[in-house]
Amino acid sequence: MDTLRHFKNMDEKLKIKSYGFGELALFYFPNNKKRSASAQFGRWIRQNESLYRLLGESGYKLGKKILTPSQVKLIVDFFGEP
Numbered sequence: 001m002d003t004l005r006h007f008k009n010m011d012e013k014l015k016i017k018s019y020g021f022g023e024l025a026l027f028y029f030p031n032n033k034k035r036s037a038s039a040q041f042g043r044w045i046r047q048n049e050s051l052y053r054l055l056g057e058s059g060y061k062l063g064k065k066i067l068t069p070s071q072v073k074l075i076v077d078f079f080g081e082p
Contacts, residue, residue, distance in 0.1 A: 014081055016073050021065055024072060027082035044079065051078040 014027060022034045025041035032040065042062070045052055051074060058071050067075070076082075 014072075014076060016069050016076070018069055019067050019072055021067060024067060024075070028079065030082075045075070048078060051075065 021041070022038045025037035026032070026034060028044075029037035029040055045055065046062075054074050055071055058068065058074065060067070060071055
């Protein structure tokens with residue numbers, strides 16, 4: 001199921017809550033398949049050393065399936081709203 005279908009109005013702000021990694025990736029890469037969006041999103045995170053370090057301090061590890069609200073907030077703070 002397409003994650004973006006959950007929004008009635010695409011102008012809504014992203015709600016800071018727990019998301020699946022692929023689910024959040026689809027917000028940033030809405031035209032990609034989930035697997036491709038996740039791969040690209042992971043590259044973005046790994047290439048941003050400051051974000052990657054802060055996520056690690058919050059308990060994030062590569063391959064983690066669920067992002068906590070604090071991890072989602074860090075990502076949005078670095079990358080902006082999708």
